[in-house]
Amino acid sequence: EPEVTQTPSHQVTQMGQEVILRCVPISNHLYFYWYRQILGQKVEFLVSFYNNEISEKSEIFDDQFSVERPDGSNFTLKIRSTKLEDSAMYFCASSESSGRYYEQYFGPGTRLTVT
């Protein structure tokens, strides 16, 4: 069964450093998403991406965040200057399309620890 994959599974970085989280969405899916989940809290939407453009973003997704689809398979989330409060699980998700009946499938996540 096709699945979303993410690398690395765990990333430790120092405050102020840049990190890039990588995702390979399900191959026939056209919409891609990033979510984060701080330990013990809700899953929070960061950004959605379609046709090489951001289609929607949340208040969390400020100028320190960026997304890119550098090739036909990868989808990346970059955090330019990490802060302690960026420590969280980051989940990539994808869906076949956008709309009422399209379900999102999540990758296994990257645990980001900022020290």
Place this chain on the structure above:
Amino acid sequence: QKEVEQNSGPLSVPEGAIASLNCTYSDRGSQSFFWYRQYSGKSPELIMSIYSNGDKEDGRFTAQLNKASQYVSLLIRDSQPSDSATYLCAVSVSGGSYIPTFGRGTSLIVHP
């Protein structure tokens, strides 16, 4: 502000019992409703989606939706210890990109 509320639990049920998980939402324009299962330290795994009032069954799982009461529930029949996890309710509204809003989740413990 779109709110999705769930009792954090834990909900503890014996093996073989029916587990009932509940979720309420604030936006009357909500159109799509999802239940995800999340094991500790893992990612959300989609269990069920429901879009219209009534019941939807899939194996041991039944999702129930009541839009008038703004209420969606998940029943797990013949609960197994492997069902022990946090169950996340997610709700999306029409008129946009249908990005789901997640509840905090209910922790379910199925004891042998």
